[in-house]
Amino acid sequence: MISGMDHFPTTEAAVTALREIAAEHAREIEVSHDIGADQTSRRTAAGIGATTDPDGSLPHEAYVEFGGSPRVSVxxxxxxxxxxxxxxxECPDIPRDDVPAFLRSVFGGLAYVTARRFPPGYRLVVPLPGDRVHKEWTKMIILTPWLSSRVR
Structure with a gap:
């Protein structure tokens, strides 16, 4: 079992951890892999047929979708x-090592939404280990039933 403080040096190790979390929370999981500089989303400047980075490494990116509610993708x-x-x-720039703890907070019911009257706005708040939280602003118009049920 993985803890919230594990290190995932490769994309494949992180995908394995996400499969374990899906099993823990009885969720279906769908994974797709993009391998090579010409396939990954942040390597748009890679030349045609260039599969490796300039340092010779082969970049590996994965997209993971979890079934059930809430709808979550990584x-x-x-x-x-x-x-x-x-x-x-969208919660960008989450360190790979924080992804399992982030998902456990969401799937475990610890994540919540805060509301402000002025200026109006909502924030998705996801507690992380070590008294840290990730906060992400969202528009009221995109509040889904799941998000609305978590407003404090």
Missing amino acids: RLYPEDDALITVEGV
Whole structure:
């Protein structure tokens, strides 16, 4: 079992951890892999047929979708970070090592939404280990039933 403080040096190790989290929370998981500089989303400047980075490494990116509610997807980048989307709210630049803890907070019911009257706005708040939190602003118009049920 993985803890919130594990290190995932490769995209494949992180995908394995996400498969374990899906099993823990009885969720279906769908994974697609993009391998090579000409395939990964952040390597748009790669020349035609260029599969490796200038340093000779082969970048590996994965996109993971979890079934059930809330709708969650994770894009693991080769640069050791991730983009996690929860019910349409994009949470960019999540360190790869924080992804399992982030997902456990969301799937475990610890994530919540705060509301402000002035200026109006909402924030998705996801607690992380070590008294850290990730906050992401969202528009009221995209509040889904799941997000609305978490407003404090």
